[in-house]
Amino acid sequence: MLGSRTAQAFELHREPGRQISGTARIWFTEKIRSLHRARPVAQELSTSSTLRVRTALCDECFLNVPAADMQLVQLYRKTEAAMEAARRRRPQRHPQRSGEATKAIALHCLGPEGGSEQGRGEQSALERVAHVDLSRQGCGSLIHFARAAMAEMMQAVQYSSYGGAHAALQPFRLAEMRFLNSGLTSDIVENCDVKAEHKEIPIPVPKKGEILVKVEAASVNPVDWKMQGGVMRPMLPAKFPHTPGTDIAGEVVKVGSEVKDFAPGDKVVAWLELKHGGAMAQYAVANPKTTVVRPPEVSAVEAACLPVAALTALQALTSGGMNFDGSYSGNVLVTGASGGVGTYAVQLGKIAGAHVTATCGERNIELIKFLGADEVLDYKTPEGKKLISPSGKKYDLVVNAAASAVTFSDMQPQLAPKGVVFELTPSPKTFLTSVIKRVSMSKQKYNQLMLNVEARNLEMLVGFVKEGKLHAVIDSKFPLAKVEEAWKKSKEGHAVGKIVITVTEE
Structure with missing residues (x-):
């Protein structure tokens, strides 16, 4: 008789009577076996050359299964469900690659903390395979879905095509999501297709020479909605979905390698490169070359108007x-x-x-x-x-x-x-x-005039504001959830001074 915790693990990943990818199932079984000496209880080959496996972990092994692998078990089931839903919506053109796709997703979510050295080495290559495969199945956002499931999330605003003006903006409220706390909601799995790809926004990770800023305020510029209208197509934005906005003020929360001039806790004002944007979100990645320290005398709202x-x-x-x-x-x-x-x-x-x-x-x-x-x-x-x-x-x-x-x-x-x-x-x-x-x-x-942003000029402006020589004229303020209203007001052309988006309290 299996113990209660073993039975729970068994129920989490066994799917009686349902055929799934043989490659994925074999890999999953072998992964658990290699990590925790699990023993397959029963295996059956189906006539369609896929493998149905009913696997349980012995009591003494399961007692030591870490939380990370429980997340893997749950992720595996969610992934299979999403892929099956995608196959029902659209014929599968490359069924032989679905196993590698599932493997890539699970490897990605194990990350540096779990999995073998070989698994970590395979991750980037397999992720590319998986992305192509899932895109052709009508489930191109599944990689994003898996990555987001293990990441901290943020509120953001994006658009996924040209045209539509302020009506094209799609604001969303996203809570931090972890498998062990709340699991995946059913609507994420059910809507796991290209249209819903941008509805999950993980907090970005700063690369070498970048800083991550917790945004306190951002400002709207006409170029934001003009770019969305297609004035600069196809050069801008760099890709869809796009998070608009270039002017932010906030606090540094993380720095990439080789960043020497900033540290977590610094209050800053920054200009974000136009083709990448990112201002209309709770967090944004900034280039230190277009970022300067903001003194206490200069508020986030005043600073966000400057860039x-x-x-x-x-x-x-x-x-x-x-x-x-x-x-x-x-x-x-x-x-x-x-x-x-x-x-x-x-x-x-x-x-x-x-x-x-x-x-x-x-x-x-x-x-x-x-x-x-x-x-x-x-x-x-x-x-x-x-x-x-x-x-x-x-x-x-x-x-x-x-x-x-x-x-x-x-x-x-x-x-x-x-x-x-x-x-x-x-x-x-x-x-x-x-x-x-x-x-x-x-x-x-x-x-x-074509704007050329230099940190020394931005620093000069911050200094003028600190000394009381330069003042921001604020037309109106909108919360992040109402960015589309701010864009509409900007496009009407009657704003006096700047329109500001308040993201978090200072």
Whole structure:
């Protein structure tokens, strides 16, 4: 008579009357035998050349079975169930590879802590085999499913295709999941197909030269939803599903090898590479080269607004010859001054010593004056449409943050003889105009600005915020679960300053 715990193990992995992959079953049996001297109780060969095995572990061996292998037993059953469900939905084209797929999944979940040296060496190769096989069976996310089952999970927002704007975003709440605590929920297995692949997001692991940041706040930029709309297809994003967002502030929780400048516990602000994104999640992997330490005087919300908006304004002004030491004496025009970039451009222009003229809607005139603008034009008035300075000044530098609302032909009459315009939203039309100006050897320049993120510039901005010289204008805040509402508001084009996503409490 088998003991109760042995009987429990027997029931966990025996499937009377059901045929499963012979390769997978043989491997599973041999794995348990090699680890714990288990003895097969009965084996039967079926006519279809697959093997049905009823296996039990003897009492004295089972008493020493570690928790990791109980997880393996449960994972095996869940994997087989998911694969069988996939086969029912779609004809299996490569049945001979299903055993290797199951083996790869189990090997992956044993990980470095369990399994043999050979098993660990086989893991990456077998995982590739398994992924191809399962994808063809309509169950391409099974590898992801198995990996996620053993990992800590996080809340995240992703999209899996171009188009659909904010409606394409799919927010989810995911709790930490471990086999021994709660097991796998049935809906994960039942929905284990390509469509549901992105619904499980394990906390990413930093690679060599990367840091893992627990995100406290992130900010929305128009490029986020423009990229989702397909403006940069097929180059961006790098792959689907994609977690959008580039601007984050939070706390370092883990560092990869060769990272010397950051340690767990550091408060930071970071820019994430556009093609990979990752900001709209509880955790994100950042590059130390675009990450700086955030002092206590700078909140996560303030810091998260800086990377794209403030760096874009800073780059435009420095490219125009500003040093931010108060010595600049030229005249600057900032169009679209009430937006994310515009609010920073006005303030940075004043820090540099410029005479700043700004355009915005009537309701925001007082705000832009408060930020330091010397002259403010309502863009709907005749003077505002012609960009005429009330003091009659010509502009040495223009930061065009008003996108297509203001063209070079609108700005040219008000430019100084050697005036320079920085276009922040390049398009084929603006690029052509820029080329024409260069070819004609005109002294008036029309430059397309492409953001180049450097840690030293981000550090300068953080310093300005710490000193009280630079302020973030916050239009609104949304929790992570309502990112789609934040995107909708951004796309409407009437946000004043920045839209912030609050992820965790500071």
